[in-house]
Amino acid sequence: MAKAKHKANQHKAMRPTWEGHLRLSLVTCPVALYTATERTADVHFNMINPKTNNRIRMQTVDAGTGKPVDRSELVKGFAVAKNKYVLFDNDELEAVKLESTRVVDIEAFVDASTIDHIYWDEPYYLAPAGKTGVEAYAVIRAAMAKQSKVALGRLVLHQREHVCALEPRDSGILLTTLRTHDEIRATDEVFDRNLPKPDPRMLQIAEKIIEQQEAKFDPTEFKDRYEDALRDLIARKSKGEKLVTSEVPEEEDKVVDLMEALKRSLEGGGGPSRDKADRFLEAQARKAKPKAKARKR
Numbered sequence: 001m002a003k004a005k006h007k008a009n010q011h012k013a014m015r016p017t018w019e020g021h022l023r024l025s026l027v028t029c030p031v032a033l034y035t036a037t038e039r040t041a042d043v044h045f046n047m048i049n050p051k052t053n054n055r056i057r058m059q060t061v062d063a064g065t066g067k068p069v070d071r072s073e074l075v076k077g078f079a080v081a082k083n084k085y086v087l088f089d090n091d092e093l094e095a096v097k098l099e100s101t102r103v104v105d106i107e108a109f110v111d112a113s114t115i116d117h118i119y120w121d122e123p124y125y126l127a128p129a130g131k132t133g134v135e136a137y138a139v140i141r142a143a144m145a146k147q148s149k150v151a152l153g154r155l156v157l158h159q160r161e162h163v164c165a166l167e168p169r170d171s172g173i174l175l176t177t178l179r180t181h182d183e184i185r186a187t188d189e190v191f192d193r194n195l196p197k198p199d200p201r202m203l204q205i206a207e208k209i210i211e212q213q214e215a216k217f218d219p220t221e222f223k224d225r226y227e228d229a230l231r232d233l234i235a236r237k238s239k240g241e242k243l244v245t246s247e248v249p250e251e252e253d254k255v256v257d258l259m260e261a262l263k264r265s266l267e268g269g270g271g272p273s274r275d276k277a278d279r280f281l282e283a284q285a286r287k288a289k290p291k292a293k294a295r296k297r
Contacts, residue, residue, distance in 0.1 A: 018157055019129055020102030022166075022173075024140050029133030031104070033157075033175065036123040043230045104164065104175070106140075109149040115165060119178045126166065126175040141168050205262040212266075 016032035047056040059068045076093065077085030104126070128137045144151060145168040155164045155177070162177040198206075237243065 016129070017124065018155070020104065021133075022104045022106070022126065022137065022140065024106045024151075027136050027140065028103075029136035029140070030129040031126050031133075031137065032129040033155075034125045034127065036125050036174065043227060043234070104153045104155050104166070106151045106153045106166070108152045109144070109147065110152060111148075112150045112165075112167065115150065115178070118184055120165075121162075121177040121179050124175045124177075125169075126173040137173075141173055144168050144173075199259075202259055202262055205259075205266055209262070209265050 014034055016034055018033040020031065020033075021028050022031045048054065049056060060071055060074065061067065062069050075087050075089055077087045079085055128134045144166070151166040153164050153166060155162050155175070157177070163180065165176050165178055166173050167176075168174075233243070
């Protein structure tokens, strides 16, 4: 009961990032957008002068003269060449800002599988704003769920227009902003297309290792170990505990032979025995031989 009350109070305390309307053709309902992730739990450090224990205030300094400049005197500039900038005042930038229509207009419905993972960006919860239009919200959500479709629309957020995807999630709608095609780098900028052809025997062992390690994704198993270590360090330090730097463990000798590394991995990462891997390869070879004879006939 107490937990439920706490959650209700927490929900009331959440402030929407955006408020407006969701529209499907002639059906409209008021909605509010909430961030679906939070970074408030992150550890943030301040820069401190250890001699005075006072925080350090950062100054804006002219790179040419070295003299401090008041932030109120600054304007924005765009670099067009080295040390050459086109300057803009606030009025000029305000003139090109997109006015928020305060409407998420659904333009199309697609299968989620047709949207490449690389395009998914920031997730938000889109919830009804007030009691008015809740029925329309429920109808839109239920129709998407029944058809197993993702809605595509546009949203003006922070003066920028975003393409977004809407999909049913629990009793609400998850809205995720999508990256544009121009934001995605071509893979050939990074990947070498001339990869060597894998050795069939090595490939068989690698596939077997994948089968052994097959599991269901459970996000609760993944923690930010660095963040946890920082919090532990802060707690110990605040209690006055004397901290001693632990010795860095020596790295194990790297296995240069790829086949040897694969065989050891199939064993579970370790022992010198190759029996299991060798037996597996022999079994695979025996399976392949009858097929080869069948082709000759």
